[in-house]
Amino acid sequence: MADALATITRAENLGMVTIRADFARAGDAIAEAVGLALPDVTRITTDDSRSLGWMSPDELLLILPVSETAGAIAALEQALTGEHSLVVNVSDARAVFDVVGPHATDVLAKLSPVDFVELPQDGLRRTRAAQTAAAIWRIDGGFRLIGFRSTADYLGLILNNATLAGSQLAPR
Amino acid sequence: MTYTAPFRLPQGGRLIDRAFQIPFRFDGRHLRGLEGDTLASAMLANGQMLMGRSFKYHRPRGPIASGAEEPNALFGLGQGGRFEPNQRATTTTLLPGMVLGSQNCWPSLDADIGAVNNWLSPMFPAGFYYKTFMHPRPFWKHVFEPIIRRSAGLGRAPTDPDPDRYEQAYAFADVVVVGGGIAGLQAAKQAADQGQRVIVLGQSPIWGGRTPVDHKGGAAVVNALVADLERRENVTMRRNTMATGLYDHGYLIAREALADHDPNQGIPRQRLWRIRTQQVVTATGALERPLAFACNDVPGVMLASAVRDFIVNYGVAPGKRIVVVTNNDDAYRTALIAHDSGLEVAAVIDARPTADSELAQAVRAANIPVLTDTGIAKVKGGRHVDGVVLCRQQGDGQQIGTLDCDVVAMSGGWSPVVHLWSHCGGKLLWDEAEAMFRPNPERPPLGADGQGNVTAVGAANGDLRAAGDLERRELPTMPVWVMPQNAPYKLRAKMWLDFQNDVKVSDVQLAAREGYASVEHTKRYTTLGMATDQGKVSNINGLAILSNALSQPIPATGTTTFRPPYTPVTLATIAADARGDAFQPLRKTPMHAWHEAHGASWEPVGHWRRPYCYPQAGEDRDKAVNREILAVRRSVGTLDASTLGKIIVKGPDAGKLLDMLYTNMMSTLPVGKCRYGLMCSENGFLMDDGVVARLSDDTWLCHTTTGGADRIHGHMEDWLQCEWWDWQVYTANLTEQYAQIAVAGPKARELLQRLGGDIDLSQEALPFMTWAEGQIGGIPARIYRISFSGELSYEIAVPAGRGLELWEKLHEAGRDLNITPYGTEAMHVMRAEKGFIMIGDETDGTIIPQDLGLGWAISKKKQDYIGKRAQSRSFMKQRSRWQLVGLESLDKRIIPDGALAVDEGTNANGQRKTQGRVTSSYYSPTLDRPIAMALVRHGPDRMGQELEFPMPSGEVLKGRIVDPVFYDKEGSRLNG
Amino acid sequence: MLILTCPYCGVAAEETELAPGGEAHLKRVGPDGDDQQFEAYMFDRKNEKGVHFERWRHAYGCGKWFLAARDTNTLQVYGTYRAQTPHPTDDIVAAIRKVSPDWNPDWTRAE
Structure with a gap:
């Protein structure tokens, strides 16, 4: 029996912060407060432990170890004092899955109307996975997918279904 | 065992392997074929030319084609959950142990009783049903319809669940070439040479189309091309893949057969491809046309190309x-x-x-x-x-x-396969020289850029010599629509056009005489082209006959519309993975597993599942609901309110925005307080409600209904982005960030105090409609003093990840208080006891707040809010609008939800006039009697009057109009 | 199934990633409008076979509303632009006129 197309793992202990602001005015302050460069449109910047994703023209998503969340929120609020902005903890609102393996792209191709082959190395794509919203970017050996917490079981199911051994998309 | 089959040629058959015999069963007979055979070739090799019965007259049928257009040789294939009706013998690969059954005959294919229809055929001309089953009228329902239904439909549907897996996948390309024949392969090579990302789709397991049969050196040419293409990084060659439809902006649907030949190997049986491409090349070839001569439907009359296909590909002599x-x-x-x-x-x-x-x-x-x-x-x-x-x-x-x-x-000549070209708007032109419709290169389907995005090549483009010996010049086809040209009626009545549906030349001519001048009408009147092959064999011949009968040129008649799919697609492939638990996303709250473990009976609310109630041993749902209500009213209960929408609205202009979105004033809400608010659509109708809390000077938190969270968030963003985009406001939908638990009942405060924490829960510190923040039981929380039950009630919001922990702590601490989890139905009943409205019960998209006695929640001070202008229309201001009242059942019976209150007199249709309807109706265990809410004309002015509600059974229930607040009118229980 | 490019994030999104919002460039009529004006705002829609301006939200994406100019008959997309644009841009008008030289805007530019 062949192997599954990819391994699906639920990523735990991630903190997430939604930041809404006018980047033209507050971008530098945000970057400094979170310690990451401001991502370009539809990109994500990252260091060893944190990532900062572009979600919308006035929205960023900071992903970091959960223990650093409160500190990061405080730092952001401090940095954005006097600036019209919204900094809010969304760590508990999300379910995160890592899709890793030689055919990880095939797994996503079964779920999303997106050409992931063409996704830049630092690209972040918001789309849908089957019938639910998702944001997807590259990690070592595959992709990370975030969706809503309430649909975690559904996401886990459709991701695992898509990894069915022998179902890779290359012509047979 | 040595292989002998009476019609297998001693040599030849490029697709079969004579070393491997394949046993199969047909209508109980044991037969043998060879590896590489189709069902049709294996049957023909065994001398089995009779393969079916026509639909209407049950005439004997043999295969006429060798490909996807076959209208006759259809079988029910497989058994149990894998049974599939109407499988074409000509495109189904023979597999060991296959079991096929003939269709549309009884008791057997050879001795079919339905064939009596054949002798009666002069009585069943075109339009027979339309003309016959008209009178007498009552006969339709009791005589004609049951008979027609019994004989309708070809083959039977499987009854067992399909055991196989199916999936879908997206693909992207610069060019998709549809067709694996010589023209398609050449087009693919050309595109590949230009560095384009190319996908080639071939309908069959082998490449080459007609070329290896029609061209002596064809196979070698094809093999070389395929080998070249398969080597290339930028080319994907996909066999067994049928492109079934082309849609807007280069969206191509194709069905790949992965394991049809061996469903037990554990991979998906079929895959539906959703392909986006810049350009499509249709290299779909052409279909040969039959000739219309008398008795052209007798088994053994076949398309010339099919005869040579069986000989060359399978070493089978059809005769x-x-x-x-x-x-x-x-x-x-x-x-x-x-x-x-x-x-x-x-x-x-x-x-x-x-x-x-x-x-x-x-x-x-x-x-x-x-x-x-x-x-x-x-x-x-x-x-x-x-x-x-x-x-x-x-x-x-x-x-x-x-x-x-x-x-x-x-x-009878060839017709280019123009289906994909036509699906998305490509036009055709009539080629007089070859007597065929072919793609009009001037009018291709257009892509998003307004440029043509489909190119037809080879036979699909009318180049009928593409597959054949290019060195041999051929003379033109002579149009022959009827053979002989001046055939009398007797012959024309035996010339078949649609072999499956039994439509003959005389039927189309009759339709024309009876005034069916449009080809689309003629199609439906005669059923020409409505068989499973969808006119692939019959369409052009039929419309040529129609044109002649109407004395007009063929292009003036035109074709019927080519609609997807080109060949049938199974429902299983369309559903694919979306079945069982993956049918649709099921949203679960953080406490979902607890509810499940405690026997929750579920209610779907949007994609959520919420506990309707928690029946205990020996309880039905009604009993459980009543127990839960009484527990709350007497002591304390918990409701999982996590599904309620929670939207944060922040910014210097947030108050201004909320004043526009809600009918009442939110900007004046003091920090620390809560206010119930109504949201209307611009058309004035009530669409959502909920409690708004002011968190800080510039921040509000808006609760929405469970079903409304995403919609209301979208509504807010719509107005913010599109109308008041200069207002400084940010919103965020935090619905899933928090678990929320309603703790309700006279013991609610006592219970919460037991958990400990830094929030003062006393009446003085946290009065009704206020909120406080801190921690409770060691969990960071925001507590709202709001009540939907009329009891002392707190709603506690904690991070979703800690919701279960809080829920369990509450139940642990409240054991001696008989703490009871309650579900949505107990919530519904308790709110009705209090006369609180429910979006979706008291509202239905045509109700304004004023109808519901909610005028107090509409600000008179505000110049404007969404819906205000609409509510000032004369119809909205009419006093006679149905308005909310309570309803007391006069005979202790529950008047059903939706029951109509009748008025004097009848309307134009002779139906009783109505004056109201029940919107919510329950048994109240608190009051031990039925309660209901209703919308009634002049209702609030008619307290004490009785209304009649006739039931379908004929009995009439009676109700008295009362105040909608049934319980604790003074609100004394709110503070515990 | 359409593909429209979101002018905010540049993503060419397919229809299933978008939510439709009806005709674009409607001007809101509030409490001051008379019945006729309000009716026109609320209900009168052009429903063109041909050049059409419509609202779309990149719902499974950046969440922004944008406007699209397209031909409902040929499916050609003339362009997409931000929702805060009072009238279709000059680029859009030029793209339409390239295909339909006789087409005329039914608005007057308030410069």
């Missing part, structure tokens, strides 16, 4: 003595191939006055007679061809001779 009848040169290939295979070719009958092309000369050189200006007056034979009666094509069918034969190979 031993063949007559070829044609109006073109291409069919001469069949004569040559049959002759070279050792079969006898009695003659080539050519309708054209002369035949002297190279192909015709080659046939004559092989000593095969060529008879020009000749046609077939009639085929002899019943279940099998015995011979043909010859006539002059230019005449009226007078016999000039006969020929014995067991197969007639006919060719």
